Amino acid sequence: MYKTLFAAMLIATPALALDDPKVTLDDPYRTGMLGYLQKQILDDPSQITLDPRVKVLAPEAAEDSFHVPITVDARGIENVERIALFVDYGPIPHILDYYPGEAEAWLSFRFKIDQATPVRAAVQTTDGAWYLGGTAIDAAGGGCAAPAAAYASDDWEERLGKVRARMWPKTGRVRVIVDHPMDTGLADGIPVFTIQALDFKGLDGKKMARIKLYEPVNEDPTFSLRFAEGALTAPLQVSGRDNNGNEIEATIPFNGAIR
Amino acid sequence: MTLSRRAVLATGLAATAAPRVWAKPRLEYALKPRQVADGLWMLEGSTEYFTFENGGNIVNVAFAETDAGAVIFDSGPSRRYAEELRKLVSEMVPRGIAAVVNSHHHPDHFLGNQVFTDKPIHALEETKAQVALHGDGYADNMYRLVGDWMRGTEAVPPNTVLSSNDLTIGGRSFSAVPLGGHTQADLMILDRATGTALTGDLAFLDRTPTTPDADLPRWRESLDYIASLEPKGIVPGHGPFDTEGRSLVQTRAYLDWLDGALTDAAEDGLDMVEAMRIDMPDEFAALGAQPQEFERSVSHLFGEYERAALPEVN
Numbered sequence: 001m002y003k004t005l006f007a008a009m010l011i012a013t014p015a016l017a018l019d020d021p022k023v024t025l026d027d028p029y030r031t032g033m034l035g036y037l038q039k040q041i042l043d044d045p046s047q048i049t050l051d052p053r054v055k056v057l058a059p060e061a062a063e064d065s066f067h068v069p070i071t072v073d074a075r076g077i078e079n080v081e082r083i084a085l086f087v088d089y090g091p092i093p094h095i096l097d098y099y100p101g102e103a104e105a106w107l108s109f110r111f112k113i114d115q116a117t118p119v120r121a122a123v124q125t126t127d128g129a130w131y132l133g134g135t136a137i138d139a140a141g142g143g144c145a146a147p148a149a150a151y152a153s154d155d156w157e158e159r160l161g162k163v164r165a166r167m168w169p170k171t172g173r174v175r176v177i178v179d180h181p182m183d184t185g186l187a188d189g190i191p192v193f194t195i196q197a198l199d200f201k202g203l204d205g206k207k208m209a210r211i212k213l214y215e216p217v218n219e220d221p222t223f224s225l226r227f228a229e230g231a232l233t234a235p236l237q238v239s240g241r242d243n244n245g246n247e248i249e250a251t252i253p254f255n256g257a258i259r
Numbered sequence: 260m261t262l263s264r265r266a267v268l269a270t271g272l273a274a275t276a277a278p279r280v281w282a283k284p285r286l287e288y289a290l291k292p293r294q295v296a297d298g299l300w301m302l303e304g305s306t307e308y309f310t311f312e313n314g315g316n317i318v319n320v321a322f323a324e325t326d327a328g329a330v331i332f333d334s335g336p337s338r339r340y341a342e343e344l345r346k347l348v349s350e351m352v353p354r355g356i357a358a359v360v361n362s363h364h365h366p367d368h369f370l371g372n373q374v375f376t377d378k379p380i381h382a383l384e385e386t387k388a389q390v391a392l393h394g395d396g397y398a399d400n401m402y403r404l405v406g407d408w409m410r411g412t413e414a415v416p417p418n419t420v421l422s423s424n425d426l427t428i429g430g431r432s433f434s435a436v437p438l439g440g441h442t443q444a445d446l447m448i449l450d451r452a453t454g455t456a457l458t459g460d461l462a463f464l465d466r467t468p469t470t471p472d473a474d475l476p477r478w479r480e481s482l483d484y485i486a487s488l489e490p491k492g493i494v495p496g497h498g499p500f501d502t503e504g505r506s507l508v509q510t511r512a513y514l515d516w517l518d519g520a521l522t523d524a525a526e527d528g529l530d531m532v533e534a535m536r537i538d539m540p541d542e543f544a545a546l547g548a549q550p551q552e553f554e555r556s557v558s559h560l561f562g563e564y565e566r567a568a569l570p571e572v573n
Contacts, residue, residue, distance in 0.1 A: 164570060249573060
């Protein structure tokens with residue numbers, strides 16, 4: 001009888017593991033979601049570890065559910081190719097992917113939060129390995145299913161795709177705001193309307209950095225990038241398009257005199 | 260092991276006899292009035308942020324005795340608070356309660372209104388509109404922040420719109436001055452008999468000013484105006500009774516610093532999370548509810564500063 005039971009367990013064990021990711025991490029937030037997210041967003045990597053060098057900085061509580069500020073800092077890791085930002089709890093978990101390229105592995109931006117949740121940053125290096133960090137944010141929530149504030153004004157279409165930007169060559173900082181509703185598709189009767197990507201290039205066309213945006217990025221997306229001090233020596237072009245085919249084009253002037 | 264019916268019964272009995280850990284003592288604010296001028300009392304809240312321990316009692320409420328009964332300035336953060344307030348004032352003032360005044364539409368100042376719906380509740384028109392618009396959301400959020408203290412609390416807008424700068428009740432005469440800057444509409448009351456200013460949240464003392472609806476230039480003008488009245492005493496929205504005008508000076512200094520600090524952060528190319536972590540002068544770091552209130556202010560205000568710092572490029 002014991003033999004039969006043992007045989008049954010042998011068969012049962014692999015079946016139980018079908019949903020498990022290749023690597024099971026000791027998740028400090030214990031949400032029960034991490035394995036699922038590893039598979040859904042990171043394509044179930046075979047090399048992934050928790051790493052304190054991936055710092056995710058945010059306020060403890062979201063004061064404004066529509067614009068939750070967040071900074072990811074993975075400058076302690078070399079050869080970063082991609083940084084994926086996502087949440088455990090929310091109708092659309094994947095926020096964005098950042099490909100720093102010539103920039104440092106550091107990004108600040110804002111997103112819409114739907115409820116209290118951990119926010120994770122997964123950093124992939126050029127050898128394919130992943131490093132994971134995160135922080136928890138408390139929230140009253142409701143940021144995902146409301147219409148964009150832009151629709152309260154009647155000139156939002158004229159503002160669509162307007163870019164505000166500035167660079168600080170001395171400190172290597174670049175900041176950009178693109179006016180866009182970034183509709184999630186979760187508000188009644190308003191379909192998904194989002195910028196899909198923003199590319200930063202030199203005037204010679206050299207690729208400097210790329211951000212792929214998903215629905216949770218805030219209305220009028222606001223990004224801060226960092227380059228090495230002194231690395232910015234010329235204007236930067238920023239370009240992109242939204243899912244309705246609207247083009248975004250702007251040149252961020254070089255001004256070495258500003259701070 | 261098989262459970263016999265007797266064993267199950269015994270387990271059940273044991274559970275019944277165990278201490279009922281969920282039966283906590285009844286929550287009570289234990290309000291303590293302090294007389295601050297002739298016929299004028301203040302109930303001083305803590306200078307913290309909202310917690311499960313303080314139940315939202317972080318706000319100053321005051322009441323003045325008139326020939327028609329008491330006039331209560333602001334109704335507190337919850338139904339429970341206002342029930343205690345009503346009982347206390349009814350015991351202290353023989354003629355009971357004549358009227359209530361709401362200084363502005365923030366939740367700790369009006370969520371006790373439902374206990375006074377049989378009385379005139381005076382407020383500015385814009386305050387009434389803001390409570391009607393945001394009141395339910397505030398009540399929901401307060402449940403999240405302080406928990407069971409809020410039980411049964413519902414947002415009730417003020418029922419009487421002030422139409423004159425003169426508010427005379429039961430022979431006691433008040434100036435009712437429509438100001439703003441902390442919110443869209445901030446009512447300041449001056450008790451003419453004692454020269455005491457009830458500023459609502461236009462003035463804070465030893466507690467960080469809050470800015471979710473702030474207009475800093477307008478707020479500073481309002482502070483100048485209150486100072487020009489040279490009040491003999493000030494009941495600030497939060498913090499202790501003030502006889503020296505410190506609340507006006509301190510609130511002004513903090514708003515000036517906040518404005519400068521956010522301008523510099525935006526001009527230096529910082530993003531919000533970095534701006535939340537800048538060094539704060541000791542005098543402001545020592546105020547109540549820091550650093551949470553500064554972080555909240557960055558969330559509220561930084562968007563305008565960064566737009567001003569980033570030129571349009573297409």
